[in-house]
Amino acid sequence: MSRRDDTHLRSDTLEPGTTEPSFKKAGPVGSLIAFLRNIWRQLTSMRIALMLLFLLALASLPGALLPQWNLNQAKTAQYILDHPGLGPVLNRLGFFEVFASPWYAAIYLLLFISLIGCLVPRSWEFVGQIRSKPVATPRNLARLPHHDQLELVDERSPKQIADDVQRGLRGWRSTQREEDSGTITVSAEKGYWREVGNLVFHVSLLGILGAVAVGKMVGFEGSAIVIAGQDSAGICSGSPAAYDNFRPGLLVDGTNMAGFCLKVDQFEANYTQAGIATDFIAHLSYTAEPGSATKTYDLQVNEPLRLDGERVYLIGHGFSPIFKVTFPNGEVRTYEQPFNVTDGNLTAEGAIKVVSPPGYTGEDIYQHQLAIVGIFAPTASMAHGDLMTSSFPAPDNPGVAIQIYRGDLGLQNGSQSVFGIDQKQVDSGKLEKLNRKNLMVGESMVVDGDGTVVQFVGFNQTVSIQTSYDPAQGYALFFAITMLIGLMMSLTIKRRRVWFRVIPGSSSSTAAGSNTAGNTTAGNQSRTVVQVGGLARTDQAGYGEEFTSLVALATVSPAVPKFSGRPR
Amino acid sequence: MAIDTSLATISDQLFGAAAAGYTVALICAAVEFSSARTRKANVEERELVSAGVFTSDGTSSGRPIVPTAQSIGHVTAPEKAPWGERFGHIALIVTVLGFLVHVGSIVTRGMAAGRMPLGNMYEFTSLICATVVGAWLFVKLRQKSLPIGVFVMVPVIILMYIAGAILHTEAAELQPALNSYWKWIHVTTVSLSSGILMFSGIASVLYLARNRYERKGATGKFGAKLPELATLDRIAYRTAILGFPLFTFAVITGALWAEVAWGRYWGWDPKEICAFVTWVLYAGYLHARATAGWRGPKAAWVSVVGLVSIVFNLFFINIVIAGLHSYAGLN
Numbered sequence: 034m035s036r037r038d039d040t041h042l043r044s045d046t047l048e049p050g051t052t053e054p055s056f057k058k059a060g061p062v063g064s065l066i067a068f069l070r071n072i073w074r075q076l077t078s079m080r081i082a083l084m085l086l087f088l089l090a091l092a093s094l095p096g097a098l099l100p101q102w103n104l105n106q107a108k109t110a111q112y113i114l115d116h117p118g119l120g121p122v123l124n125r126l127g128f129f130e131v132f133a134s135p136w137y138a139a140i141y142l143l144l145f146i147s148l149i150g151c152l153v154p155r156s157w158e159f160v161g162q163i164r165s166k167p168v169a170t171p172r173n174l175a176r177l178p179h180h181d182q183l184e185l186v187d188e189r190s191p192k193q194i195a196d197d198v199q200r201g202l203r204g205w206r207s208t209q210r211e212e213d214s215g216t217i218t219v220s221a222e223k224g225y226w227r228e229v230g231n232l233v234f235h236v237s238l239l240g241i242l243g244a245v246a247v248g249k250m251v252g253f254e255g256s257a258i259v260i261a262g263q264d265s266a267g268i269c270s271g272s273p274a275a276y277d278n279f280r281p282g283l284l285v286d287g288t289n290m291a292g293f294c295l296k297v298d299q300f301e302a303n304y305t306q307a308g309i310a311t312d313f314i315a316h317l318s319y320t321a322e323p324g325s326a327t328k329t330y331d332l333q334v335n336e337p338l339r340l341d342g343e344r345v346y347l348i349g350h351g352f353s354p355i356f357k358v359t360f361p362n363g364e365v366r367t368y369e370q371p372f373n374v375t376d377g378n379l380t381a382e383g384a385i386k387v388v389s390p391p392g393y394t395g396e397d398i399y400q401h402q403l404a405i406v407g408i409f410a411p412t413a414s415m416a417h418g419d420l421m422t423s424s425f426p427a428p429d430n431p432g433v434a435i436q437i438y439r440g441d442l443g444l445q446n447g448s449q450s451v452f453g454i455d456q457k458q459v460d461s462g463k464l465e466k467l468n469r470k471n472l473m474v475g476e477s478m479v480v481d482g483d484g485t486v487v488q489f490v491g492f493n494q495t496v497s498i499q500t501s502y503d504p505a506q507g508y509a510l511f512f513a514i515t516m517l518i519g520l521m522m523s524l525t526i527k528r529r530r531v532w533f534r535v536i537p538g539s540s541s542s543t544a545a546g547s548n549t550a551g552n553t554t555a556g557n558q559s560r561t562v563v564q565v566g567g568l569a570r571t572d573q574a575g576y577g578e579e580f581t582s583l584v585a586l587a588t589v590s591p592a593v594p595k596f597s598g599r600p601r
Numbered sequence: 602m603a604i605d606t607s608l609a610t611i612s613d614q615l616f617g618a619a620a621a622g623y624t625v626a627l628i629c630a631a632v633e634f635s636s637a638r639t640r641k642a643n644v645e646e647r648e649l650v651s652a653g654v655f656t657s658d659g660t661s662s663g664r665p666i667v668p669t670a671q672s673i674g675h676v677t678a679p680e681k682a683p684w685g686e687r688f689g690h691i692a693l694i695v696t697v698l699g700f701l702v703h704v705g706s707i708v709t710r711g712m713a714a715g716r717m718p719l720g721n722m723y724e725f726t727s728l729i730c731a732t733v734v735g736a737w738l739f740v741k742l743r744q745k746s747l748p749i750g751v752f753v754m755v756p757v758i759i760l761m762y763i764a765g766a767i768l769h770t771e772a773a774e775l776q777p778a779l780n781s782y783w784k785w786i787h788v789t790t791v792s793l794s795s796g797i798l799m800f801s802g803i804a805s806v807l808y809l810a811r812n813r814y815e816r817k818g819a820t821g822k823f824g825a826k827l828p829e830l831a832t833l834d835r836i837a838y839r840t841a842i843l844g845f846p847l848f849t850f851a852v853i854t855g856a857l858w859a860e861v862a863w864g865r866y867w868g869w870d871p872k873e874i875c876a877f878v879t880w881v882l883y884a885g886y887l888h889a890r891a892t893a894g895w896r897g898p899k900a901a902w903v904s905v906v907g908l909v910s911i912v913f914n915l916f917f918i919n920i921v922i923a924g925l926h927s928y929a930g931l932n
């Protein structure tokens with residue numbers, strides 16, 4: 034206790050005990066224990082905590098500066114290709130998925146172990162402090178960072194002065210003690226709530242980490258494009274297969290997923306003249322779980338549908354053009370495929386793949402597969418002659434610009450994008466590039482060679498939805514709030530100690546040069562020396578001014594206690 | 602809702618006027634600084650502190666004569682050149698006027714666009730500058746004898762210039778579909794806390810300059826005119842402990858917004874990472890101030906690195922590496 038009181042920052046005492054006797058015990062076991070203990074002390078020291086904090090900041094940076102797999106796969110792959118030397122090495126080292134890399138985990142785990150190792154003893158220490166009285170007055174107050182000495186000449190006895198001081202220390206915990214020859218000391222301390230705030234803050238950090246970890250384990254995200262319209266199929270979320278893209282947490286195996294079903298009855302987007310969207314609304318009908326009643330919901334940006342645990346978001350919209358294809362044998366089929374939006378006016382790219390053209394069997398199929406590749410423009414306008422782009426996001430004048438391919442699509446060679454064809458098939462001559470044409474709704478074209486007719490018959494709106502599941506996010510928020518409250522308590526409440534030693538009778542030897550202007554001989558008045566010492570237990574900022582007013586407490590008339598012990 | 606173009610023009614003119622006012626303030630503050638008294642790092646005076654003595658007037662019960670005790674770091678002020686002081690007054694007055702005009706510019710901009718004036722980099726930067734100036738005025742009005750206005754106005758004017766000449770865009774509507782009140786709370790608090798922390802960082806830079814002077818006398822006269830270390834440290838710390846919780850709050854509201862807009866409260870996109878790094882750095886700053894061997898210059902360095910990361914986050918990330926946070930809008 035006493036050693037701590039002589040330092041002006043309590044956290045100094047949290048440093049590993051270089052001054053404490055080392056662990057003495059003969060034998061290898063003893064030295065191993067000593068070694069581990071030493072490591073533990075190091076790890077839980079403020080200095081190491083600080084280092085780990087900086088390391089954490091540093092290690093996060095590549096995540097912002099390098100492309101990351103989890104955010105943009107295409108960009109990351111391209112980056113690795115562009116940097117053949119460094120790229121693969123960085124990839125092996127996890128620099129393109131920083132927040133999943135083992136070294137990042139090592140840093141934050143060490144930090145949190147350090148944090149726990151720091152919190153537990155501090156909590157104990159704190160409980161002890163609350164229970165005990167404010168610590169005894171140090172012998173030499175002049176050694177404290179804030180100290181002062183006054184000589185009072187008035188009729189109050191030392192005891193009365195001490196009482197007045199104590200009365201003036203409102204909001205402080207204080208106690209009086211008696212020393213030899215009538216000397217009375219007052220020790221006072223305030224700002225215990227600061228320590229509470231600090232502990233709450235640090236514990237909340239652990240809470241947030243836990244909530245994030247649980248979310249990463251058992252949560253998932255899935256996204257899908259859903260075609261709007263009364264007769265479209267919608268989506269049922271019972272399994273990962275329902276999604277175009279599914280990102281599971283580490284412990285998610287795809288079973289036991291809530292089975293909601295939803296359909297987008299109608300999608301509505303409204304724009305200002307300038308093409309700025311005023312609102313996007315997907316009118317949904319859904320069943321929260323199999324067998325439950327169908328409900329409706331207007332899904333909007335920033336207004337997710339919150340089902341039991343799962344949340345459904347509107348994250349984008351686009352179009353899926355519809356084509357009617359009349360094959361040479363007379364058969365007519367309708368194809369529809371969502372296109373991928375590429376600009377603010379919703380120009381979209383995509384491809385329709387006719388995988389099994391009617392009238393062909395066996396190897397013949399691979400001579401006659403068709404691809405209709407091109408763009409869809411909701412408000413078609415021509416740039417540079419017949420290059421089609423969209424000039425407005427609403428479907429005021431929908432058109433497509435399509436290029437036809439025939440031959441082998443190469444689908445058996447592995448997966449390919451649904452929005453385009455495999456260029457290698459074209460380059461190798463297996464897929465032949467035929468004619469191209471711009472079509473407005475209702476218009477059609479005849480494909481070179483076999484007389485297949487492709488008609489652009491219309492389109493449907495599509496909606497990109499995302500399902501998110503994170504059962505722990507409420508806890509994350511809870512701990513974020515307690516963290517903030519703890520932080521504010523800990524930063525605004527000041528921990529201060531102050532001691533007064535009221536010495537009766539003769540003047541103190543250290544009072545050299547003091548000015549005793551008062552009338553020392555007047556009747557019942559006596560000279561009293563008051564020594565004051567102050568310790569800012571957390572930060573020095575501003576204690577100076579406050580201390581001056583504390584010192585003045587000893588001089589205040591008992592009738593009007595002026596100071597509440599609070600800084601201005 | 603249409604844009605009120607005449608109001609937008611007024612806003613632009615007010616912005617220009619504020620920048621002009623700050624420039625005048627800069628010049629006056631530069632004169633104020635260059636004629637400021639030098640403050641020696643006086644060690645003995647700290648030792649003398651204990652000798653303050655109270656006396657009683659002897660008749661009324663124990664009423665003290667004015668306390669003469671000094672607290673740490675207070676140095677008796679030598680005479681100051683009066684014309685420097687006068688320029689200091691002018692600088693202060695012009696800064697206040699510039700600040701009011703600046704606030705007017707921000708308000709009219711918001712009225713012109715019919716929304717919070719925080720929809721693009723220009724509007725952002727403008728509010729951050731106003732916050733830095735506001736933080737400075739707050740400190741200066743409480744502690745008149747701080748001749749460091751010039752160091753606040755230089756970065757502010759640079760940012761104002763960048764905002765007005767490079768980032769400026771005409772007042773326009775944002776996609777109302779993207780509006781969410783979290784967004785406004787988030788963006789407002791981010792700007793305010795960034796401004797406050799930037800001001801804190803400036804104080805730390807000055808701390809380091811002063812520290813260099815005290816160590817080696819390296820910056821000569823310049824360092825001697827800066828306020829004492831304890832003063833600069835106190836300014837940096839006090840503004841940091843205001844800015845840091847506000848920044849924390851801003852990050853939390855950002856997460857709340859991300860949850861309703863993107864389906865996850867945190868996704869490590871570049872801006873989120875940068876906010877996290879900044880946050881950790883300021884946590885490091887506060888820790889450093891409580892760690893033996895790290896108080897003083899080292900802690901000030903951490904604060905300066907924090908400042909760099911704020912500027913980096915606001916400008917580099919926004920303009921160069923736009924993630925989901927870009928203002929591109931939803932397609």
Ligand code: HEM
Pocket residue numbers: 044047076077078079082086144145147148149151152230231234235238520523524570571572881883884885887888890891
């Ligand atoms: C997870 C990383 C950590 C973060 C983000 C963090 C953040 C902070 C912040 C912002 C403060 C200032 C607010 C306050 O005074 O309460 C603080 C104070 C403190 N932290 Fe941490 N901390 C972390 C880990 C640790 C660890 C591992 C230790 C122990 C080794 C520790 C010990 C302390 C102490 C003793 C204080 C009080 C300093 C004072 O008295 O002013 N912290 N921390």
